[in-house]
Amino acid sequence: MAKIEVDETRCKGCELCAAACAKKCIAMSKTFSATGYYPAFLCAPELCSGCGLCAQVCPDLAISVFKEAVR
Amino acid sequence: MLLINPRPESLVDVKMHYCPGCGHGVAHRLVAEAMDELGIRERTIGVAPVGCAVFSDDYFNCDMIQGAHGRGPAIATGLKRTRPDCIVFSYQGDGDLASIGMGETIHSAARGENITIIFINNATYGMTGGQMAPTTLMGQKASTCPLGRDPQVNGYPIKVCELLAQLEGARYLERVSLHTAAHVIKAKKAVKKAFQNQVDGKGFSLVEILSTCPTNMGISPLEATKFIADKMLAQYPLGVYKGAEGGKIDVSRN
Numbered sequence: 001m002a003k004i005e006v007d008e009t010r011c012k013g014c015e016l017c018a019a020a021c022a023k024k025c026i027a028m029s030k031t032f033s034a035t036g037y038y039p040a041f042l043c044a045p046e047l048c049s050g051c052g053l054c055a056q057v058c059p060d061l062a063i064s065v066f067k068e069a070v071r
Numbered sequence: 072m073l074l075i076n077p078r079p080e081s082l083v084d085v086k087m088h089y090c091p092g093c094g095h096g097v098a099h100r101l102v103a104e105a106m107d108e109l110g111i112r113e114r115t116i117g118v119a120p121v122g123c124a125v126f127s128d129d130y131f132n133c134d135m136i137q138g139a140h141g142r143g144p145a146i147a148t149g150l151k152r153t154r155p156d157c158i159v160f161s162y163q164g165d166g167d168l169a170s171i172g173m174g175e176t177i178h179s180a181a182r183g184e185n186i187t188i189i190f191i192n193n194a195t196y197g198m199t200g201g202q203m204a205p206t207t208l209m210g211q212k213a214s215t216c217p218l219g220r221d222p223q224v225n226g227y228p229i230k231v232c233e234l235l236a237q238l239e240g241a242r243y244l245e246r247v248s249l250h251t252a253a254h255v256i257k258a259k260k261a262v263k264k265a266f267q268n269q270v271d272g273k274g275f276s277l278v279e280i281l282s283t284c285p286t287n288m289g290i291s292p293l294e295a296t297k298f299i300a301d302k303m304l305a306q307y308p309l310g311v312y313k314g315a316e317g318g319k320i321d322v323s324r325n
Contacts, residue, residue: 001072002072003072009086010086012090012091012092013091014091014092014285014292014293015092015291015292015293016092016292016293016296019293019296020251020252037091050075052075052076053252054252055076056097056252056255056256057097057249057251057252057255058096058097059087059089059091059092059093059094059095059096059097060086060087060089060096061078061082061087061096061100063076064074064076065074065075065076066072066073066074066075067072067073067075068072068073069072069073
């Protein structure tokens with residue numbers, strides 16, 4: 001299990017994360033955020049592998065990537 | 072669940088003012104992560120440029136100084152010579168480093184100053200409104216060359232890494248890009264090496280980072296990354312121009 005969380009107050013809707021995602025599980029919201037952009041969100045949580053490519057390309061450091069702790 | 076990409080300590084936890092899709096945010100993160108991983112944040116002094124990154128002192132969690140346009144390498148030289156224990160880096164754009172500051176850049180490289188320069192090449196003047204920069208590509212449109220850059224009128228682009236590579240004082244020169252996640256990961260290695268060289272006292276290190284300015288190019292952030300892949304890489308080939316591992320390095324300079 002893995003997931004990402006997008007900080008909507010930081011995301012500026014540049015779509016670079018959605019393009020970088022190999023699993024295509026990031027989409028852009030249809031509604032405005034408080035800052036006036038269409039923020040990214042995890043549209044297919046079951047596909048997310050936690051690879052972190054989205055966070056690599058995010059210019060605003062708005063994406064937090066979570067993974068299950070390895071035992 | 073475990074957070075695998077915590078925000079670097081060397082980056083203040085505030086929202087950045089850059090435009091959507093701007094490469095500065097990623098470049099800031101790479102510099103901050105290099106500072107964190109080398110454990111040099113408490114003794115690092117950064118030189119902020121004139122350009123969009125002029126406010127980078129709000130973002131880098133280390134000591135910062137802001138210089139006059141293009142004078143970053145000269146200021147960094149002074150800081151490094153008076154405080155040799157400090158790690159000094161200059162963060163500059165192409166208008167700053169390759170245009171008005173070209174003299175300072177070349178001479179600090181020729182002197183072999185033990186400083187690190189992070190050079191953001193986005194082929195345009197970002198802050199002032201998309202004017203033609205020394206690095207603007209052949210045929211690329213800008214607000215001061217609306218028909219595209221013509222060598223008869225505007226001359227040819229300056230390739231900074233190739234230019235500095237012929238100077239004996241330059242120790243490490245590499246050109247990297249930020250247009251895909253894989254290139255960002257490679258860019259991080261280059262930035263870290265540039266700082267490591269300074270920690271080891273090896274001398275002048277410059278990393279040229281191909282970046283995007285979607286606002287002034289008049290295209291979307293995604294199209295801007297495509298512009299790097301299709302157009303910029305052809306005129307600015309990536310790679311290590313000096314100081315490659317296993318390459319010939321003049322060790323007598325240490």
